[in-house]
Amino acid sequence: IPILMGLFAAGGTIYGMAEESLPFYTLLVPVMMAARFDPVVAAATVLLGAGIGTLGSTINPFATVIAANAAGIPFTDGILLRLAILAIGWLICVAYVMRYARKVRADQSQSIVYDQYESNKKHFLGDHDETQTLAFTTTRKVILGIFAAAFAVMIYGVSSLGWWMAEISAVFLGAAIIIGLIARMSEEEITTSFIDGARDLLGVALIIGIARGIVVIMDKGMITDTILNSAEGMVTGLSSFVFINVMYWLEVLLSFLVPSSSGLAVLTMPIMAPLADFANVGRELVVTAYQSASGVVNLVTPTSGVVMGGLAIARVPYVKWIKWVAPLLGILTIMIMVMLSVGVML
Template sequence: MTKPTPSNSPTGAQDSKRSHWQIPHIYVILFVFIAMAAVATYFVPAGQYERVPGPEGRTTIDAESFQYVEQNPTSLVDFMLAIPNGLMSAGEVVFFTFMIGGMFMVLRRTGIIEIGVDKLSRRFANRSLLMIPVLMTVFALVATIIGTQELALVYVPVILPLMIALRFDSVTAAAVALCATTAGFASGVLNPINTGLGQQLSDLPLYSGFGLRAAAFAIILGAAIYFVMRYARQVRDNPELSLMAGDETEEEKRSLYQHATDEGALTANGRQKLAAVATFAFFGLLVYGVLRQGWFMMEMAGLFIIMGIVVGLIAGLSTTAISEAFNKGFRDVLVGAMIAGVARGVAVVLEDGQIMDTLVMGLGSLVGELPTMLSAIGMYFAQLAFNFVVPSGSGQALVTMPIMAPLSDLIGVTRQTAVLAFQLGDGMGNILYPTSGYFMATLAIAGVPWQKWVKFFFPLFCLWVAIAIGFLAFAQATQWAG
């Protein structure tokens, strides 16, 4: 019989360390990234492209203007200021995160969220899994048409109570919103943020290549729906398989939303009914503002402040109760808001050290050295890598496409394929990298730690990468031009 290894033996100690190892705290990970970026400014040559006017008044780069400039390495003071400057730079995301957290806490205090969840959970109790493909398809269609991946920030607090009441978990709620919006955004069938801008910068007919992008949308979204439904079914049938099992906050959510539906149907009083009508009216105004007026985070944040106050007063809350609800909501999303700002510190260091453009130029040169058949795939991975430091779709397009479009002509890749590589590379990394501000804020609103999200999402991410490679290989083999 094999003798057990004592816990104080070298082997036992190694096993103990291995079993207790876990991904470091997100603050630690981001601080390491900032430090690595700072060190890189001492070794990577500084360089810059000339900025010129681009489509719709945006500033883009002149691909022929790159030149090396005097080295500007990060000093100790610069490093010390990286996180504060990151928070200032990401102020829009930080502020939006606080406002949406506060507003939804006011709605919870009115009781209308619990009542709505109770009614929906009872109606769909026997077909709860069907909610997932329906919601994901709607969210994905919106994202692929108007290009607002950030709407996941709005979707999550709305569907989170419902997912919990239907005996899923917070990861499921986050996945329904994040995976759906990303599938729609990345495939970009009619997305003005990545497809439209990318094609403008590449001198292509606007929204050409619809058919292949529509196919990519269907397959990427289909893979996401299957993956999320499989996980949700496991959690519903065995809560111990949830990645959030044992989490105190998760248990509080289950106690609040599942216990309420177990006791008996909730009914709304007159003021709550009026508050619910006002809530729907505000969301209608939000949709109108986003679609017709071009509203983004600041406008939505301002609307959420007014919405919280008005709905709270209609429901009968005192001004003090509304104020305290906002405070509670601010506290709940504090970590996510801070992470969004801290993550921005990486790009701040690279920009101030004047090596961001050098990295872009280097990635383009690397792609140009690849064999022709691999060039399109190389473009995809170059875009995926660059997305780590510039998670903004429009920002990445304005910096990379003026380089990748003419480069594609030289290496035998069609410009349409180059745009597709940009879309897929930009979109898919947005819900993996901790430098993506809106993504980290969404996780904070859902109450899902980034480390646990990575455990859930990484297998789907690998599947998405394989799908992207397949589409780009097809586009390259057929010399797809749309």
């Protein structure tokens, strides 16, 4: 769990891993359940791992770089504070997930989705029998290698070649066809398996579409602009310590309305960054406050297709996720506010 969360955090801090994390839910949930954990552990490993990386972005072009450019400063300004937030936040998240994972592994009734235990086991593990071992043949080794290579190609394409959903979909579709041929599946078996998989993700697609629709309404109705105009007046004339913490909470509010980190940066930084000059606060702290607030909110916001889609794939009800992760959000928020306050003194 710490290793996987570290890898996802690296993706988050380097290139803002978000939508690219969705395929990993399908992979990790069965593995975690076979290891006597539950879907919440799998979802938390991916969502909190990538999320804490985005929260503590260092060179993320979709958050830190865009926000720094909009604020008129080099993106490397304030990087040490962001590294500290990333490291401390990762330790907090790992400890939180590990504590819960140990409880579930010792007693399945401690799972917050225990009422779905049998249905989840049937859905994710099928006829898996722990007493039986599956022969690791050469064919299966090749298939596993192609499967892993598809993820490697996806990560490289997104981080270096500017790929997005169309290219990612093509990679996995191509890998699926190649794997089907290597496994000597008939044309009917390949197409049937594909349709069954697509059927499982239909609900996820609908949830993502609805979440995106809320953002469109907020934008087209100019509701976000109205709130931003009011926020500008709230931070004017505050002391340095109060300013940076009020700024953090304003960005938290705006993050619910604008789940896109790049969209929020372009929207708020040209207005909020210059106000920091009058409060004797470095603009790099405003960038850190923005990305930290966005990172915290994007662990739970219902307007994020990544959050709602990931939880839907893992079959973790949104309300139960909120109740489970709420204490962690409080701990992370206190840590961030302390770090921002320390940053004012440096």
